[in-house]
Amino acid sequence: MRGLKSKGSFWGAVLVAISAIACSDAISERELREEAMTQVATGLTAQDRIDACLEDPRVIAGLVDVEICAGADIFFRETFEGNGRTCGSCHPVDNNTTLDVPFITALRQKNPNDPLFVFETNPELAELETSDLLNFAAILENVDGFQDPTNRFVSRTVNHVLSLATSITPDPADGTPTPPLERTGWGGDGVGDGSLRAFLEGAIKQHFPKTLERRPGIDFRVPTEQEADLALAFQLSLGRLNELDLEQVRIFDPEGEDGRLAFMDPERGRCNVCHVNAGANFQDSGKNRNLDNGIRLAGSVNLLTHGTVNGMVMTDAGFGGAELDEPNADPTGVGFDNGFGNLTFSTPPLIEAADTPPFFHNAFKAFSNTPDDIEQAIRFYSLPAFNLSLGGQMLIQRFGTPLELQPENARAISRFLRILNIAFNVAIAKQRLEAANALAIGFHDHRADIQKRLMELAEVEIDDALEVLAQELDLYPIAEQRLNEAKAEIALGLAASSWSVRQNRISNAISRCLNARDLFGSNIDFVLGEGNLMF
Numbered sequence: 001m002r003g004l005k006s007k008g009s010f011w012g013a014v015l016v017a018i019s020a021i022a023c024s025d026a027i028s029e030r031e032l033r034e035e036a037m038t039q040v041a042t043g044l045t046a047q048d049r050i051d052a053c054l055e056d057p058r059v060i061a062g063l064v065d066v067e068i069c070a071g072a073d074i075f076f077r078e079t080f081e082g083n084g085r086t087c088g089s090c091h092p093v094d095n096n097t098t099l100d101v102p103f104i105t106a107l108r109q110k111n112p113n114d115p116l117f118v119f120e121t122n123p124e125l126a127e128l129e130t131s132d133l134l135n136f137a138a139i140l141e142n143v144d145g146f147q148d149p150t151n152r153f154v155s156r157t158v159n160h161v162l163s164l165a166t167s168i169t170p171d172p173a174d175g176t177p178t179p180p181l182e183r184t185g186w187g188g189d190g191v192g193d194g195s196l197r198a199f200l201e202g203a204i205k206q207h208f209p210k211t212l213e214r215r216p217g218i219d220f221r222v223p224t225e226q227e228a229d230l231a232l233a234f235q236l237s238l239g240r241l242n243e244l245d246l247e248q249v250r251i252f253d254p255e256g257e258d259g260r261l262a263f264m265d266p267e268r269g270r271c272n273v274c275h276v277n278a279g280a281n282f283q284d285s286g287k288n289r290n291l292d293n294g295i296r297l298a299g300s301v302n303l304l305t306h307g308t309v310n311g312m313v314m315t316d317a318g319f320g321g322a323e324l325d326e327p328n329a330d331p332t333g334v335g336f337d338n339g340f341g342n343l344t345f346s347t348p349p350l351i352e353a354a355d356t357p358p359f360f361h362n363a364f365k366a367f368s369n370t371p372d373d374i375e376q377a378i379r380f381y382s383l384p385a386f387n388l389s390l391g392g393q394m395l396i397q398r399f400g401t402p403l404e405l406q407p408e409n410a411r412a413i414s415r416f417l418r419i420l421n422i423a424f425n426v427a428i429a430k431q432r433l434e435a436a437n438a439l440a441i442g443f444h445d446h447r448a449d450i451q452k453r454l455m456e457l458a459e460v461e462i463d464d465a466l467e468v469l470a471q472e473l474d475l476y477p478i479a480e481q482r483l484n485e486a487k488a489e490i491a492l493g494l495a496a497s498s499w500s501v502r503q504n505r506i507s508n509a510i511s512r513c514l515n516a517r518d519l520f521g522s523n524i525d526f527v528l529g530e531g532n533l534m535f
Helices: 007-021 024-037 046-053 066-077 101-110 117-122 130-138 196-207 223-234 254-264 374-382 386-388 391-397 407-443 448-469 479-494 499-517
Strands: 136-143 154-157
Touching: 046 066, 046 223, 066 223, 101 117, 117 448, 130 136, 130 154, 196 223, 254 407, 374 386, 374 407, 386 391, 407 448, 407 479, 407 499, 448 479, 448 499, 479 499
Parallel strands: none
Antiparallel strands: 136 154
C-alpha cells in the first residue's frame, strides 16, 4: 500500500479540509455529494466521481489515488442503466470479491430483491441465470457466443478479482493465440481483445441487461472510455501486488512447513510448476499458462446445468469457443464433439484459495459428505483424471513419471495453503485498520463512516482467518486468541463515542493482528494494493 503523503503535505491537506467543513454551505454541498456516492449511481459521470473522490479523506491523506477511488465507485455502484446489478453484485467486497453458496443463501434470506436475484423477480430475465446460482454459486455465461443465449451457455463459478496485477499476463508457450491480450475469466480468453479493460463491457452485456435482447443503449449502457480506464485502475489495485518467494518463506508450524516442501517437490506435489510461489503463473515463464487439469473427466456430485446446441447437451470446453459455429471438442470422452474450445482454462492463484471456494470452474466436488474445502480440492490431483489430462501428461513428460499424490502430502499442502491464506487475511485486516487509524488521527470524526466501514471490513478478514484456522486441528491457538482480541477491540472502537477512543481501540487491534501475524512464519510479506481500502 502507498505510504502517507509527506507530513507537511498531509496535514496541510487536512487543515484545508477542516477549514472547508467550517462553512455550512460547503457542508451541505459535500453531504449531498457523499449521500449520492453511497447509493447505486446511474447518473454520475466519471468526472463527477473524480470530483467527489478529491474530497474523500482516503484520497486527501494519500492512502488511495483518486483514479482508484473513482474506479471503485464505478465497480461497486454503477448499474450502467441495466437491471440494477453492479460489478459488486458478483464480486462483493465483504466476501473476498466472489460468490459462494453460504453468502448467496444469506443474502437471499436478507434481501430477496437484491439485483443478484433479478432473474427470480423479473419475468423478462427468468433465463438470465439457472438454478446453479443458488445451488452451486455458478452463473450462466455465454462465453461461446450470444447466438442462442438461453441454450448455448455454460455454468461457471465466479472468479475472485484479488491480485489480478500478478495473474493475468499470458504465457505464449501454452499455444493459445493472441489476442486475448490478458488472461481473464475461467477460460482465459475474456471478452473482445481479451484484456481486463475490455472485460467490463462484456460483463455488462452478460449480466446487467434489462432484457435478453441485450441491445446497447436500450438494455444497458456501454461504459465510456474514462469509466473503463478507472475501473481497470481499481481492479489492478485489489489484493496483493507481489509474489512470494517460497524458497525463502518459512512456516513455523511443522506440518505446514512440510507442506511448503511438498508443494515444491516434483516427487511429492509438483504444485510449484503451474502455481509458482503459490500464485497463478507457470514456473518457467512467470506468466499465466492456460492448462487442462482433467477436472472435466472427474465425476462431480455437483451436477451443473448444461446448455444445448441443436438439441445436443454441451460441456464446457474452456478457451476459444466464441467464434465457432459448431462444437469442436469432446471434453468428457463421449466419442463426439459436444463442446466449444481447446479444453484449457486459466490457472488461478492459490494464496487466496482457501477462503474463496468453489475451487474449480465447474464447482467440482467428489463426495457429497465432504466439506467444500481446500484439502478436498487438492485431493482431486490424486485421481486418475489428472494424470490423463493434457496438464498431467505435460508433467509426466517433464518428470518421467505420473504424479502419485499421497494423502499425507495432500494434507500437508492444504495446511500450508491455509496458513498463506490466513497470513493474507491478517495482512489486509491490518492494512484497513492502519488506514482507519490514520483517518481518525487526521480527520477526527469527519467521515467517521469511512473509518468504521474499514474497521468492519478488517473484521471480515479476521473472521475469514479464524474460519480457515478452525479447519485445522491445533493450528496457531495463540494466534487465534490474538485475532479474537483484535475483534473485541474493533467492536469497542465501533461503539466508541469519540474519535480518540475509537483511534485507541484501532491501535490496539493493529497490535493484536501483528502479534498473530508473527506466529505464522517468516518472509510471508505482501505488498497490498490501495483498492483494498475501497468499498
